[in-house]
Amino acid sequence: MAAEPSPRSSQPSKKKHNRKRTRQDVELERFDSLPWNPALPDDDPFSVVVGTNELEGGFLSLEEIDEAAYGLGIPQPGVGNRKEKKDKQSTKSNKRKPSDVDGGSGAAEVEKEMEEEEEEAEADELSEKDENLKTKKKKKKKKKNKKKKTENEKENESHKVSNGKNDVEDELVDEAEYYAWNELRLHPLLLKSIYRLGFKEPTPIQKACIPAGAHQGKDVIGAAETGSGKTLAFGLPILQRLLEEQEKTARMFEQNGEEAERIAPKGFLRALIITPTRELALQVTDHLKAAANGIDVRVVPIVGGMSTEKQERLLKKRPEIVVGTPGRLWELMSGGEKHLVELHSLSFFVLDEADRMIENGHFRELQSIIDMLPVVNSPIEVDSQNTQNCATVSSFQRKKRQTFVFSATIALSADFRKKLKRGSLKPKQSLTDELNSIEKLSERAGMRANVAIIDLTSASILPDKLEDSFIECREEDKDAYLYYILRVHGQGRTIVFCTSIAALRHISSLLRILGINVWTLHAQMQQRARLKAMDRFRGNEHGILVATDVVARGIDIPGVRTVVHYQLPHSAEVYVHRSGRTARASADGCSIALVSANETSKFASLCKSFSKESFQSFPLEHSYMPEVLKRLSLARQIDKILRKDSKEKAKKSWLEQSAESVELVMDDYDSEEEIVNSIKQKKATSVQLNKLQQELNMLLSHPLQPRTFSHRYVAGAGVSPLLQHQFEELARQNRPESQGLGENKRRKLVVFGQDCVEPLQALRSAGHKVHMDGKEIADKRRNMDNLRKKRKEEKKRMKDQRRKQRKRLKMGSE
Numbered sequence: 012m013a014a015e016p017s018p019r020s021s022q023p024s025k026k027k028h029n030r031k032r033t034r035q036d037v038e039l040e041r042f043d044s045l046p047w048n049p050a051l052p053d054d055d056p057f058s059v060v061v062g063t064n065e066l067e068g069g070f071l072s073l074e075e076i077d078e079a080a081y082g083l084g085i086p087q088p089g090v091g092n093r094k095e096k097k098d099k100q101s102t103k104s105n106k107r108k109p110s111d112v113d114g115g116s117g118a119a120e121v122e123k124e125m126e127e128e129e130e131e132a133e134a135d136e137l138s139e140k141d142e143n144l145k146t147k148k149k150k151k152k153k154k155k156n157k158k159k160k161t162e163n164e165k166e167n168e169s170h171k172v173s174n175g176k177n178d179v180e181d182e183l184v185d186e187a188e189y190y191a192w193n194e195l196r197l198h199p200l201l202l203k204s205i206y207r208l209g210f211k212e213p214t215p216i217q218k219a220c221i222p223a224g225a226h227q228g229k230d231v232i233g234a235a236e237t238g239s240g241k242t243l244a245f246g247l248p249i250l251q252r253l254l255e256e257q258e259k260t261a262r263m264f265e266q267n268g269e270e271a272e273r274i275a276p277k278g279f280l281r282a283l284i285i286t287p288t289r290e291l292a293l294q295v296t297d298h299l300k301a302a303a304n305g306i307d308v309r310v311v312p313i314v315g316g317m318s319t320e321k322q323e324r325l326l327k328k329r330p331e332i333v334v335g336t337p338g339r340l341w342e343l344m345s346g347g348e349k350h351l352v353e354l355h356s357l358s359f360f361v362l363d364e365a366d367r368m369i370e371n372g373h374f375r376e377l378q379s380i381i382d383m384l385p386v387v388n389s390p391i392e393v394d395s396q397n398t399q400n401c402a403t404v405s406s407f408q409r410k411k412r413q414t415f416v417f418s419a420t421i422a423l424s425a426d427f428r429k430k431l432k433r434g435s436l437k438p439k440q441s442l443t444d445e446l447n448s449i450e451k452l453s454e455r456a457g458m459r460a461n462v463a464i465i466d467l468t469s470a471s472i473l474p475d476k477l478e479d480s481f482i483e484c485r486e487e488d489k490d491a492y493l494y495y496i497l498r499v500h501g502q503g504r505t506i507v508f509c510t511s512i513a514a515l516r517h518i519s520s521l522l523r524i525l526g527i528n529v530w531t532l533h534a535q536m537q538q539r540a541r542l543k544a545m546d547r548f549r550g551n552e553h554g555i556l557v558a559t560d561v562v563a564r565g566i567d568i569p570g571v572r573t574v575v576h577y578q579l580p581h582s583a584e585v586y587v588h589r590s591g592r593t594a595r596a597s598a599d600g601c602s603i604a605l606v607s608a609n610e611t612s613k614f615a616s617l618c619k620s621f622s623k624e625s626f627q628s629f630p631l632e633h634s635y636m637p638e639v640l641k642r643l644s645l646a647r648q649i650d651k652i653l654r655k656d657s658k659e660k661a662k663k664s665w666l667e668q669s670a671e672s673v674e675l676v677m678d679d680y681d682s683e684e685e686i687v688n689s690i691k692q693k694k695a696t697s698v699q700l701n702k703l704q705q706e707l708n709m710l711l712s713h714p715l716q717p718r719t720f721s722h723r724y725v726a727g728a729g730v731s732p733l734l735q736h737q738f739e740e741l742a743r744q745n746r747p748e749s750q751g752l753g754e755n756k757r758r759k760l761v762v763f764g765q766d767c768v769e770p771l772q773a774l775r776s777a778g779h780k781v782h783m784d785g786k787e788i789a790d791k792r793r794n795m796d797n798l799r800k801k802r803k804e805e806k807k808r809m810k811d812q813r814r815k816q817r818k819r820l821k822m823g824s825e
């Protein structure tokens with residue numbers, strides 16, 4: 012019997028607006044009206060009730076799926092029938108959307124709220140000290156809100172306009188392009204979301220994980236290159252299964268008249284997704300919300316830096332999916348937060364960037380979280396444990412928990428693979444064991460036998476379209492090369508990675524003095540500042556972010572064209588993740604490693620780790636370097652003075668604060684002479700600072716030019732496209748032929764191409780490709796060592812010879 016689709020999730024919504032129906036509306040409605048087959052077997056293989064269907068996997072076995080029922084009506088490739096209107100914004104469902112529940116705009120909203128709450132908290136603090144300031148802040152906030160409102164209104168208007176325009180233009184979309192999704196037998200509502208997101212076909216990892224995770228109900232260990240769509244590879248199976256469950260509940264309600272709430276009570280935590288960083292948790296939340304658009308599933312982030320009130324507000328909605336960082340999650344769970352400790356209904360446990368979790372600072376909390384999860388894999392244990400613990404949850408909701416472990420760099424031992432195959436894993440074997448490997452972590456999380464291991468990483472692990480390059484230089488020249496890269500090849504978004512916060516502070520300060528606007532991001536920053544930096548970087552297509560490895564994993568910012576490794580990472584895995592911030596989703600990208608002499612062996616072993624052909628030497632135009640070094644020398648001097656000054660100020664204020672805290676009156680013990688000297692010194696420093704600044708400003712006011720620069724040549728690096736165009740126009744006017752002058756007449760003006768291209772372009776157009784692989788570097792090093800050894804031996808031999816000669820002479824004279 013074909014039951015009616017669930018009124019909650021699959022009923023097409025009635026349109027309020029009486030606007031002209033677009034072709035996409037028709038197509039999206041077609042998704043709604045598909046004969047989705049909710050005739051699921053009652054003997055749910057995922058139910059823990061003993062004696063149920065032994066099929067591994069979801070509610071449906073593959074055979075039970077009626078292909079036609081899942082068909083989108085999208086024609087077979089080659090059958091023709093193109094012409095589909097793409098109007099992503101036009102169809103708005105009247106259904107309750109999860110994002111509506113959470114306040115409307117995903118993690119971005121959470122970020123904004125977090126910012127506002129922190130501002131409020133700051134304002135409150137200040138209120139005790141300064142009432143006026145508080146009023147000012149509030150006024151500022153009101154102004155900000157008003158501005159935001161106007162911006163939103165404007166945006167809405169522009170949407171309306173663009174929608175109207177789309178109606179007229181009737182943009183064409185090839186229906187057959189989406190055909191590949193059909194094979195994955197996803198719920199029409201999910202397909203609708205995918206259609207809206209414009210993802211024409213599943214990525215290979217999605218293709219491999221969705222059948223295993225969504226239809227066979229398997230645990231999945233997934234590895235694929237960075238930017239290959241792993242989030243949806245675990246996200247879509249979760250949403251699919253939750254949707255299936257909703258369908259089934261509705262069907263049982265229709266058939267037996269059983270109360271839906273009694274069959275499957277709502278408001279329990281169904282999926283817990285853990286990520287190593289806050290930024291990643293917010294990003295995954297946004298991504299899942301976009302995929303769950305129009306589906307009655309709530310996704311919320313729980314991360315450090317979030318205010319308690321906001322957190323409570325989010326959890327009060329009793330979301331089905333929580334995405335969080337281990338620290339904050341454990342803090343709440345250990346504190347007994349109701350929604351997070353009712354884990355009997357948890358059906359999905361996900362570790363994103365799993366290998367990062369075993370690193371210091373994460374695994375203890377993670378271990379505690381895992382220990383809190385109920386053991387659900389043995390039916391007997393489940394019966395005895397969970398049924399008692401939770402009378403409110405029916406067997407319908409108590410499924411075998413699925414565990415998903417994902418990363419771009421998971422390395423599993425052959426022994427562990429064998430164990431997984433044999434099914435000899437024992438969850439939570441020894442509670443005293445530390446989770447210091449991905450294997451123990453998976454075992455402990457209750458990974459079941461016959462897990463699907465989907466490893467799509469090629470031997471090189473690095474994305475195909477990533478161009479790896481390096482610059483060999485002295486440690487003290489790294490700043491100069493970084494400045495060169497940013498100034499001469501500064502197009503597109505760039506992330507500069509440092510291993511230490513000290514190095515990050517050093518280069519960001521230097522670059523700012525040199526007039527390059529950079530944003531910084533590291534773990535010691537306040538959450539508000541972290542989010543702000545990320546937001547601003549996202550908002551600027553030529554933005555530069557200087558960051559530590561906190562940004563290395565998972566962060567997905569489109570248009571990052573270049574990654575610079577200012578300091579080499581500690582491991583090849585981190586190199587993969589850092590470089591993976593570019594060349595995402597089949598885009599191009601380039602990575603440049605600055606390699607100093609004491610990093611060569613590290614670099615050689617890095618090269619050896621990837622079976623990529625070779626790393627290219629980054630093409631450098633050395634004639635720029637004298638000018639670069641001149642600027643850098645001034646910037647360093649300025650930086651030194653500023654640092655000294657701020658250090659003194661910090662020391663002074665620390666002394667004053669300490670004295671104040673113990674109610675000490677600070678006496679000025681300096682003699683008059685000392686005071687006069689100090690004032691003189693300050694004046695001299697200030698004069699020197701001004702002089703240096705003026706000198707630097709003079710240099711910065713001209714575009715960076717190579718040493719051979721002649722003023723007859725007017726264009727060059729740092730010239731804006733507009734200026735470049737004007738120069739070209741000027742050159743055209745000055746050309747001898749346009750002035751009727753002879754060919755041999757000397758040109759007054761010569762324009763050469765603007766150097767400000769992106770590093771990738773520079774790499775590709777470099778005629779002189781110098782390849783250097785690990786072997787080459789190691790050989791070079793070995794040769795150097797041999798040479799040194801030979802020289803030493805030669806020296807020693809000469810010394811011995813001289814000594815013997817002296818001895819002989821001495822003996823002769825005697």
Ligand SMILES: Nc1ncnc2c1ncn2[C@@H]1O[C@H](COP(=O)(O)OP(=O)(O)OP(=O)(O)O)[C@@H](O)[C@H]1O
Binds near residue numbers: 565567
């Ligand atoms: N099927 C698809 N087609 C096109 N783009 C997709 C598809 N699936 C995901 N994407 C996009 O690809 C980008 C990378 O996805 P995602 O962040 O999930 O990659 P990842 O494999 O998790 O990367 P990392 O290993 O760095 O965390 C995102 O911008 C996402 O929107």
